[in-house]
Amino acid sequence: MRPSYYRAHVLLKEQMKGYSMTDREATGYCKMDVRGERGKAHLFVQNLRSISVNTVYGVYFIIHSPEQSIGVYVGVLGLSPQGKGELRWDFSPSQIGDSPYTIEDIGAVAVLIPQEERPGHFICPLIGFVDEPFQWQTNFTIWEKDSKITVLHEKKIEEEQTLKNHTMEKNEVENIQKKEDFFQKEKNLKITKGIEEKQEKDSKIARNTEGEQERDSKITKNIENEHENDSEAIRNIEKEKMDEIIKEMVDEKQTEDDFVGFNFDFSVTKDEKSLALIQHWEEKELESVFLICPPMSPFENPNLGKDWVRITPKEIALLPLPTWSFIHHPLVVEGYYRYHHLLLGKGDDLFPSIILGVPGQYYPKYEPLAYQNGFSHFYCCRDIGPRTGEYGYWIVKIHKDL
Helix, strand or coil: CCCCEEEEEEEEEECCCCCECCCCCCEEEEEEEEECCEEEEEEEEECECCCCCCCCEEEEEEECCCCCEEEEEEEEECCCCCCCEEEEEEEECCEHHHCCCCHHHEEEEEEEEECCCCCCCEEEEEEEECCCCCCCCCCEEECCCCCHHHHHHHHHHHHHHHHHHHHHHHHHHHHHHHHHHHHHHHHHHHHHHHHHHHHHHHHHHHHHHHHHHHHHHHHHHHHHHHHHCHHHHHHHHHHHHHHHHHHHHHHCCCCCCCECCECCCCCCCHHHHHHHHHHHHHHHHHHHHHHHCCECCCCCCCCCCEEEEEECHHHHCCCCHHHHHHHHCHHHHHHHHHHCCEEEEECCCCCCEEEEEEEEECCHHHHHHHHHCCCCEEEECCCCCCCCCCEEEEEEEEECCC
16 A cells, blocks of 8 residues: 655665767756645756767656566656756656556666667666666657557556546545544533533632632732731830840849940930940841842843842841831732742941831832832842842832941
8 A cells, every 4th residue: 555655765876878078977866745646856967968969868767567668758858968867857757658557566776768769769868766776778768648558558457446446446435534523522521511610610719719809809919907906016116125125134234335345425315325225136136038048140230239139027026116117018918928048138238227128019100109109119139120020129228227
């Protein structure tokens, strides 16, 4: 049975000397490509000299059979002044050159020159065999439609083809029916499965939506309640921290001159002393945050701050008091909820400050909320300016001597 796809690459070599342009042998190749009922061929030669005007190079498929070898004419090969030539043609793989022979019968491809003084005889400058070489010149003839061998062969082929077509038609009808039944069954199964999956997906989406709405409602309510108490809570914490620090200092019974490593002027007011103590405590706590928390390199641009570390909201409570209000900020809550971390770094040396970064994506609609609450910049992780959808950090700078 002939395959529906076939490809061959036949190398042409010099069969008879004297037809090359130089001392080097003439060479060439023939490519054949069959897909279904369409065949294409491309023959190329080089270093082949031109011959007389009345004589041409003919290209033939050589049919190999036990009785005799038959040449099926393909076309004339034209040559350039450089000795190069090529021929492209289409053919039917089941009927080579209107003959009863198929692609499976081809044993060789040859370039032939007819001998005018000896009709039916040929000179072969180039030939290439599809498989093993065979003796083709001993009993060689050119295929003609009305020859005796052709008529007998065509009759045999016609009978075989009729039987083959009848069998193929019967099998094809059965195969078509089987395929239709199979595809209809598959289609019904896919439709049923698709409906069930869609129903299940819709149910999950509905449940997830309800859960998210409930969770968002609780978060929003908690944030609102916590913001209402923020100012009062910070004032109470400031007072408690101040009292605690003063108490610890007094209990240690340190003298006025080396009180916590400072020489205080006790001519100042009590509030000024308390403020100095709080500032000293803040500096120690801040330094511990940068020492303990994991370091990060979040930005390609090295000029965007320095000494970056990864923190959580609980570290904000160890920072200077002005930063405590950010613990319950909606932008901070959402950023930490989504990305599970916050960012802390130091500003440049000219204007000392600490920098709090909240992870997120840049969208222009978030700018008003961010800017109203002190977030003045958006630093992209890549070394580019803010772009819609770009990942980075919303930045708030808090001036503080480090």
